[in-house]
Amino acid sequence: MADYIPSPTEWVREHVETYEATDGAEGYEMRGMPTVIVTHTGRQTGAVRKSPLMRVKHGETYVLVGSKGGAPEHPLWVRNLRAHPEIALRDKDQVFDVRVREVEDPAERAVMWQSAVAAFPDYATYQTRTERLIPLFACEPR
Numbered sequence: 001m002a003d004y005i006p007s008p009t010e011w012v013r014e015h016v017e018t019y020e021a022t023d024g025a026e027g028y029e030m031r032g033m034p035t036v037i038v039t040h041t042g043r044q045t046g047a048v049r050k051s052p053l054m055r056v057k058h059g060e061t062y063v064l065v066g067s068k069g070g071a072p073e074h075p076l077w078v079r080n081l082r083a084h085p086e087i088a089l090r091d092k093d094q095v096f097d098v099r100v101r102e103v104e105d106p107a108e109r110a111v112m113w114q115s116a117v118a119a120f121p122d123y124a125t126y127q128t129r130t131e132r133l134i135p136l137f138a139c140e141p142r
Contacts, residue, residue: 015030033055049077
């Protein structure tokens, strides 16, 4: 198994540590919204990385949203998922091994985007801040 490299960003590192240490009893919410922890593989280092993301579900499917607050570039984890789509997803004390699939079909994406905005309304604002299309990834069982 590859080494885990914690985020260099202090709040991200602390959020992940608290969440995992308490099975989500602490750290589950960020900005008043529920979160999940995505464990993925670095595309360049091959190291284990962990990212806290807003908890978005479309039916029974978890959806990962690469918003980065509407920044002009994708979050680093997007490139990691594109290179290594097998991830672990933690929702409180439940951990699922899944394979992500980038949602590219416009009709499917539109429906999932509605679920994302319903879960975290700021996503709609983030999309207006950037020219890039914010990527969505559907988590499917392995």
